[in-house]
Amino acid sequence: MRKSYKTEINPTQEQIQKINKTIGTCRFIYNFYIAHNKELYNKGEKFMTAKSFSVWLNNEFLLNSPEYLWIKDVSSKSVKKSMENAYTAFTRFFKKQSRFPRFKKKNKSDVKMYFVKNNPKDCFCERHRINIPTLGWVRLKEKGYIPTTKQGYVIKSGTVSCKAGRYYVSVLIEIPDWNKPQLNNFGLGIDLGLKDFAIISNGITKKNINKTAKIRKLEKQLKREQRCLSRKYEDLKKRNNKMKGEATRQNIQKQVLKVQKLHHRIDNIRTDYINKCVNEIVKTKPSYITIEDLNVKGMMKNKHLSKAVASQKFYEFRTKLEAKCKELGIELRIVDRWYPSSKLCHECGCIKRDLKLSDREYICECGYHADRDYNASLNLRDAISYKIA
Numbered sequence: 001m002r003k004s005y006k007t008e009i010n011p012t013q014e015q016i017q018k019i020n021k022t023i024g025t026c027r028f029i030y031n032f033y034i035a036h037n038k039e040l041y042n043k044g045e046k047f048m049t050a051k052s053f054s055v056w057l058n059n060e061f062l063l064n065s066p067e068y069l070w071i072k073d074v075s076s077k078s079v080k081k082s083m084e085n086a087y088t089a090f091t092r093f094f095k096k097q098s099r100f101p102r103f104k105k106k107n108k109s110d111v112k113m114y115f116v117k118n119n120p121k122d123c124f125c126e127r128h129r130i131n132i133p134t135l136g137w138v139r140l141k142e143k144g145y146i147p148t149t150k151q152g153y154v155i156k157s158g159t160v161s162c163k164a165g166r167y168y169v170s171v172l173i174e175i176p177d178w179n180k181p182q183l184n185n186f187g188l189g190i191d192l193g194l195k196d197f198a199i200i201s202n203g204i205t206k207k208n209i210n211k212t213a214k215i216r217k218l219e220k221q222l223k224r225e226q227r228c229l230s231r232k233y234e235d236l237k238k239r240n241n242k243m244k245g246e247a248t249r250q251n252i253q254k255q256v257l258k259v260q261k262l263h264h265r266i267d268n269i270r271t272d273y274i275n276k277c278v279n280e281i282v283k284t285k286p287s288y289i290t291i292e293d294l295n296v297k298g299m300m301k302n303k304h305l306s307k308a309v310a311s312q313k314f315y316e317f318r319t320k321l322e323a324k325c326k327e328l329g330i331e332l333r334i335v336d337r338w339y340p341s342s343k344l345c346h347e348c349g350c351i352k353r354d355l356k357l358s359d360r361e362y363i364c365e366c367g368y369h370a371d372r373d374y375n376a377s378l379n380l381r382d383a384i385s386y387k388i389a
């Protein structure tokens with residue numbers, strides 16, 4: 001089985017230069033291929049495939065135009081890939097599947113630096129860094145997200161891309177069959193909530209990351225910087241026609257970056273937390289996991305809930321849990337959201353219709369009592385009507 005992973009990297013200045021140069025050269029070659037074929041067409045000559053273009057470029061064009069030899073400075077694999085991509089764009093056009101290939105514009109298009117595993121040392125991935133041909137070791141921002149080579153995973157190929165000044169690596173990984181673990185003979189129910197993030201039927205509770213001191217402090221800081229930004233905008237309005245306008249504008253740009261950086265930082269912490277939760281849950285190797293079908297869309301419509309829901313990344317949790325379960329062969333059961341997981345007594349099965357949101361403890365007439373969410377997680381675990389994701 002093959003799977004792709006994408007994550008942010010933290011390249012050095014030198015690596016950034018190399019990446020930018022490679023992407024720039026690939027964009028040039030992509031556009032050159034299109035332009036050259038256009039010219040051939042206008043002269044009534046035969047269309048050139050990527051292969052014949054490559055031969056022409058190396059044996060004819062570069063010999064006559066040595067000023068373009070900088071094309072050779074970057075990874076030839078990546079350059080070749082950009083020719084192939086342009087060729088694919090043409091074949092799609094010939095098959096009437098898409099329009100005539102367009103030129104790639106700087107900063108606006110999706111040109112990537114391609115790499116492929118050629119020898120055993122290439123594409124080696126450790127928990128915190130990955131070895132990319134022509135770049136060397138590159139630091140990973142999110143540690144342990146890409147499966148490591150030591151675990152038996154093989155990276156076949158990948159790309160490095162840049163978006164809004166941030167760099168990403170995307171890799172295609174061959175997952176060996178023997179990596180499917182032996183699953184244990186038990187299931188887990190997970191109750192997701194706003195107070196705590198997840199209550200698991202094995203007794204483990206995952207706290208709400210937004211209630212930690214770290215996030216609270218960053219959120220406060222963010223609010224402060226946002227207020228500062230809007231003050232600066234007000235300032236600009238007042239000074240609209242005066243000399244100081246330009247300085248203020250630069251000032252605002254700085255402040256915008258500050259706010260963006262804080263946003264990213266908070267978002268990264270939340271994503272890391274989601275990944276950690278998913279990993280810890282599947283690590284116990286249950287044969288199945290049951291969760292409620294969250295009505296995220298409905299909750300987002302509720303003004304009071306939407307912010308809390310969005311910031312807890314329930315949807316991302318569900319998507320990542322589903323992917324991990326598929327990978328490991330764990331059955332993911334989705335229970336209808338009308339299933340009364342909170343109101344059901346796990347002991348005697350009766351339904352407590354008057355259970356209020358404020359009731360933290362579930363107390364039944366049969367003598368059973370438990371934490372409300374823990375009771376819900378047990379009911380989810382034992383649900384007999386569900387869909388399989």
Ligand SMILES: [Zn+2]
Pocket residue numbers: 345346347348349350364365366367368
């Ligand atoms: Zn009961």
